[in-house]
Amino acid sequence: MSKLVIFDLDDTLLCADSEFHFTKYIVKQGMLDKDFYLEKIKAFDKDYRSGNLNFNDYMRFLLYPLIGKTKKEVDLLVTSFINSSKDILIDDLTFELLEKHKKDDLLIASGALDFIVQGFANYFGVDEFIGTKTEFVEGKVTGETTGEPNFDKGKLVHVSEWCRNKKLNLEMATFYTDSIHDLPLVEKCKNSIVVSPDERLKKHA
Template identity: 25%
Template structure:
């Protein structure tokens, strides 16, 4: 039997929020109205930190922004985003943690509330094959329509996405000897409570308090800012 190692992305494997930073990037390059977009982006980010975010409302906002541009333009911008924002945020400590599981032969999955367009190249840069993320609908030309496919991949929705992925693999969670989930946020307590080995990783205050109450291990990946 092998192990399953699940990882949140933002503030867990990278010390930034990729969704928020993508929005800030669009503002900097002049792709969106900076004042209005920054205001809404900041409001949504504050709601996320407080655990009050409506994921559907946010995803409709984020995917609606993507739908304003064709895929070729988005891909060009994302390549620039990777170079300017994501690559400088990649940390040796995160690669070392992933490598520990890879060397053990574990099945590794990133499961994130951020949409696949933003996160797929980041997962690839981290060397992780399997990504579970919010799925944007695309039209016949490959352009994002602004609609969400299925349920958001946040909170309890991460369990739904994981179960669907396991079913497609012909597996169940119990098929793994151990199941790990690394996350920084109290929003992920549903999935953290489901796996056999939850790890509060760079936890915010609410998750840290919960982890201490449950005697979950706490891991800080970015203290040395390597």
Template identity: 30%
Template sequence: MTMNKPNAAHEVTSAGVTRLALFDLDHTLIPADSDYEWGVFTTALGWNDAADFAIQNDVFYRQYKAGTLDIHAYVRFATRAIRQQGAIKSEAAHADFMRAVVLKVIQPQARQLVQEHQAAGDAVVIVTATNEFVTRPIATAFCVPELIAINLARDPDTGWFTGEIDGVPSFREGKVARVEQWLANRQLGWGDVQSTFYSDSINDLPLLEHVTHPVATNPDDRLRAIALERGWRILELFKD
């Protein structure tokens, strides 16, 4: 790991102030996009038309990287296969996905970073724009019970996903709103915490601007430029 500033996340804070460590997931804690890889995995199972899915998936991914993604349209697209296959087959496939893909890309230095915050007594939360079905098992693999992800609406009759988003999506400015709600549920506000947020993406600029210690982690080109301009810490988590 290389960085351009000392780690501020473990600084001693004043009495009564809680330390909060927030982590984006894709390309931040793991060197992959979990939703994209899940789409590739389900396509290999024959759950999607390979050519059509690849084209649409690539378009949405480019939009995400550019900061122009329609998150509602993307979630409908990304959950289409599991909605068609149902809960039992989808959950079994995701367990296979974890073994075949995700657990193989989780790197020791990412686990170590999370564990350092936990050992320091920080509240650790993964905050991701990927949906809860894909990301809950990944958060569990990091031993992080607190997950803020896109919540998926469920059909009241079947109990399975409808393809719509339930509540505020944890995407762009929505991440700020969802973290604020997480804090409010614990009778806390931003002024009550020393907060650190690790992210790779320009999409997370609103939350990076909101926390005490923004950390551009494996940053994309646009975020790197902003971090350098503003003197934010830059962390290359996946480089020696």
């Protein structure tokens, strides 16, 4: 009998942070100034680790070089990024986990931007995913997100809604994550498995 298995993406299915490496890739493509990127990413990383990250400001920073691009252009960029970065971001543990749960109902739920989550979901052959929604107006990226970010309590809200629509029991799900920001979902799921947890999540493991 299949069960629901939920995966966080960054530092769980992946060995590192997808958006960090995506932004590095954008810098290499000449789409973002290197010095500007380094200054901003260090500040955001400091805020994230201290629990003071302004998530919306971080999303705007990530989306800035994509303003005006179509979904097709963004998807092609993500595909190229994944192909060039997969040896850094993906290891054997990823495929072992996916193989272990191949007969289960799988969901990748990440705070990362939805087009990045979708790109990795497609690469892994996982049909269902939830990410932070990118706003498109007249088919082009505006530089903003839409709806509640899929982050912290927002992830619990979105995953709960997804489960209701699919008529699946969230409380009986298995959830893999590394981050303290997933604590609301960790506490909701009966079987939460921490993967290389950060120091704050270790206290709850």
